[in-house]
Amino acid sequence: MDMTIKPVGVVRSPVKEPSLMARTGDLNWEDEAPPASHADDRISEIVIYPEFADLLHGVEDFSHLLVLYWAHKVDATGRGLTRVHPIGRKDLPLVGVFATCSPARPNPVLAIAVRLMERNGPTLRVKGLDAVDGSPVIDIKPYLPSYYSIPDAKLSAWMNQIMEEMVQG
Amino acid sequence: MDMTIKPVGVVRSPVKEPSLMARTGDLNWEDEAPPASHADDRISEIVIYPEFADLLHGVEDFSHLLVLYWAHKVDATGRGLTRVHPIGRKDLPLVGVFATCSPARPNPVLAIAVRLMERNGPTLRVKGLDAVDGSPVIDIKPYLPSYYSIPDAKLSAWMNQIMEEMVQG
Numbered sequence: 001m002d003m004t005i006k007p008v009g010v011v012r013s014p015v016k017e018p019s020l021m022a023r024t025g026d027l028n029w030e031d032e033a034p035p036a037s038h039a040d041d042r043i044s045e046i047v048i049y050p051e052f053a054d055l056l057h058g059v060e061d062f063s064h065l066l067v068l069y070w071a072h073k074v075d076a077t078g079r080g081l082t083r084v085h086p087i088g089r090k091d092l093p094l095v096g097v098f099a100t101c102s103p104a105r106p107n108p109v110l111a112i113a114v115r116l117m118e119r120n121g122p123t124l125r126v127k128g129l130d131a132v133d134g135s136p137v138i139d140i141k142p143y144l145p146s147y148y149s150i151p152d153a154k155l156s157a158w159m160n161q162i163m164e165e166m167v168q169g
Numbered sequence: 170m171d172m173t174i175k176p177v178g179v180v181r182s183p184v185k186e187p188s189l190m191a192r193t194g195d196l197n198w199e200d201e202a203p204p205a206s207h208a209d210d211r212i213s214e215i216v217i218y219p220e221f222a223d224l225l226h227g228v229e230d231f232s233h234l235l236v237l238y239w240a241h242k243v244d245a246t247g248r249g250l251t252r253v254h255p256i257g258r259k260d261l262p263l264v265g266v267f268a269t270c271s272p273a274r275p276n277p278v279l280a281i282a283v284r285l286m287e288r289n290g291p292t293l294r295v296k297g298l299d300a301v302d303g304s305p306v307i308d309i310k311p312y313l314p315s316y317y318s319i320p321d322a323k324l325s326a327w328m329n330q331i332m333e334e335m336v337q338g
Binding site: 004063 | 170175225228269324332
């Protein structure tokens with residue numbers, strides 16, 4: 001079975017480099033650890049390649065989209081991690097990669113719900129996309145609350161701690 | 170850049186075959202079109218392969234997970250579709266594949282939020298997974314309401330129609 005991803009487009013973002021990298025078997029910040037933050041307000045563009053542009057017909061009727069993209073800065077080391085300190089913080093427990101949102105994972109396919117601001121032909125202007133510039137786009141799907149919205153989902157204690165610090169931050 | 174997916178596990182589901190297949194440039198039901206329905210109550214198992222089992226450490230502290238899997242029944246024809254009638258219904262408008270939830274898309278990576286019922290070592294028992302038996306698992310992520318929950322997202326008119334029929338159905 002061919003499980004090879006063909007990029008259908010590319011992300012254009014003001015953020016050029018990831019700040020958190022996989023090194024020596026764990027996650028480490030490139031500089032010092034910044035406060036946890038959301039990409040909530042960031043505006044990015046998704047440019048769909050000409051051969052896939054017609055597949056966008058009708059996406060403009062949805063307020064939000066689920067975007068799948070490839071975290072292309074994750075290398076073989078990053079794909080081989082087992083347990084990590086969440087967002088590189090040594091004060092948080094060492095947990096399995098599948099319990100984290102780290103881009104460094106066996107298949108670095110990231111999923112995020114974004115607000116669709118505008119569609120201009122093959123270009124989507126979106127709010128809240130956390131991808132760095134140049135990330136290959138894998139898929140665009142309509143965001144359906146009945147599939148994806150579970151407001152009362154319970155988190156682990158350490159993830160709750162991160163979320164609370166983000167709100168206060 | 171290597172964008173090849175390596176399966177990290179496999180889905181064990183009571184549903185053995187997809188009912189909707191891509192044929193002759195559109196989606197068609199294998200038999201007659203059933204009423205639209207959710208996989209909400211279906212219980213499935215996700216069996217993670219031994220080499221990736223340790224990556225699950227800590228997922229049991231989350232009530233819900235986001236599961237990415239490969240729709241392995243989608244062939245080259247399915248990956249080449251451009252516009253389709255949603256869920257194969259000719260009474261609905263012909264829209265681009267990216268405006269639909271069809272498994273038949275350039276990269277058949279499907280994403281679904283499921284409830285984690287139980288973890289037994291490398292095996293996750295989950296509720297609401299819409300994957301057919303044998304689907305390769307691509308990734309497991311913690312479900313975070315702040316990332317994925319947008320209860321008031323707006324849908325297209327035809328998608329609203331499908332959703333209303335589902336509730337009534």
